[in-house]
Amino acid sequence: MESRSVYKSAGEKEDLTGISHRVSQITVSAIKQMPLLASKVPGCVSLGQGIPSPNTPLFIREAVIKALQDDSAIGKYSLQPGIPKLKDLIAQDLMRTRNIAHVNAETEIFVSCGGMEALAAGIATIIDRGDEVILNSPSYSSHIEQILFAEGVPKFVALAEGEDWTLNPDALRKAITSKTKALILCSPSNPTGAVFTEAQLREVAAIILEHNLFVILDETYDFLVYDNQPYFSLLSIPELKDRVIAACSFSKRYCMTGWRVGYMYASERIIKQVLKVHDAFAICAPTISQFAAAAALSGTNGKDGPGDESVKQLMETMTRRRDLVCSRLDKLSNVFTYAKPRGGYYVFPRYTAKDNIGSMDFALRLLNEAKVITVPGNAFGPTGEGHIRMSFGAEESELTEAFDRIDRWLAENN
Secondary structure (H helix, E strand, C coil), X not given: CCCCCHHHHCCCCCCCCCCXXXXXXXXXXXXXXXXXXXXXXXXXXXXXXXXXXXXXCHHHHHHHHHHHHHCHHHHCCCCCCCCHHHHHHHHHHHHHHHCCCCCCCCCCEEEECHHHHHHHHHHHHHCCCCCEEEEEECCCHHHHHHHHHCCCEEEEEECEHHHCCECCHHHHHHHCCCCEEEEEEECCCCCCCCCCCHHHHHHHHHHHHHHCCEEEEECCCCCCECCXXXXXXXXXXXXXXXXXXXXXXXXXXXXCHHHCCEEEEECHHHHHHHHHHHHHHCCCCCHHHHHHHHHHHHCCCCCCCHHHHHHHHHHHHHHHHHHHHHHHHHCCCCCEECCXXXXXXXXXXXXXXXXXXXXXXXXXXXXXXXXXXXXXHHHHCHHHCCEEEEECCCCHHHHHHHHHHHHHHHHHHC
16 A cells, blocks of 8 residues: 655654554554644644634533532543443434434443544454455545554545545445455545435445445534535444444534544444453543533534534534635636535545646645645545645635635746
């Protein structure tokens, strides 16, 4: 597999003496490497890491302040699977948003250190050395590293770029072999902004059941779907209950990226095994963050709670930013072509460069010469080459400044 390391492309060396194969074959995600490189380039603006600019909503912060003053439990370990109150609230939220008839909060949920830990622990629990895991390409870069760390084999199935990164169930079916153990789906998609349709996902569900596969769902951006489109989750299909491992997050929905709290929903037998991994690596999610997550869900009823209002405002903000970024890309149509994001807050344009450079070099030139942080497309799988990922999570003024710099850089170099 082609190197996904920005550091290596930038000329940095690694001393791997004594380092395990599990670790030496993976890399820090380019999503994290680019801001680290940018920290040495004064004055950069970011279209890079996916961090929503608004602060954590005030009602959540006030609830945590009160708990810090009044509740001594907030500074101690929680129960290993999570605070029972939070798990109850998660179960209620899942039943409301995913049309699930019943969720057993005690046995089918564990609270994780962000959605990332839930994904990594789930993959580590079911994947053995040599097991194949099917990924869409482009795919979230950390999914690749998590599979490799578990000594599995990523197998990429290309999304249809010319059709708004459409999921292709037939291609997925053809990719299945006797070694296939699972597939990973992320919708809305990071990095493409694609939202898979109910019809496509029901076809995938039939394939999962036919071949007795696991499906790992990354539903981090489930709340962020544009243009009044419906959102459909495989969690809504009861027949998949024993085959699904869902990783969900508070990070983007409630602007809580730094709190590092998420959760997994799966069958009782899977949760019991995943908790072995969780205990070995984390013990429990940060208790203070669990209090914050409980406050977020306590204020969310699907109608008129402060949590509902904050999500509505975030949706309106991201819609404006999506439209701003798309309008700027439209003015650069001689260099960039793209599919308008249908969800999330990323766009994944293809670029045209006169010297035909790869995406790593293109992103590094934007960083060092234009002082704009993006993420190289090949970090997201083979179909990502020739693209860069742009996030529109930043303030409108930063987005405007970033594209002004790109405009000037292109004028000087084309």
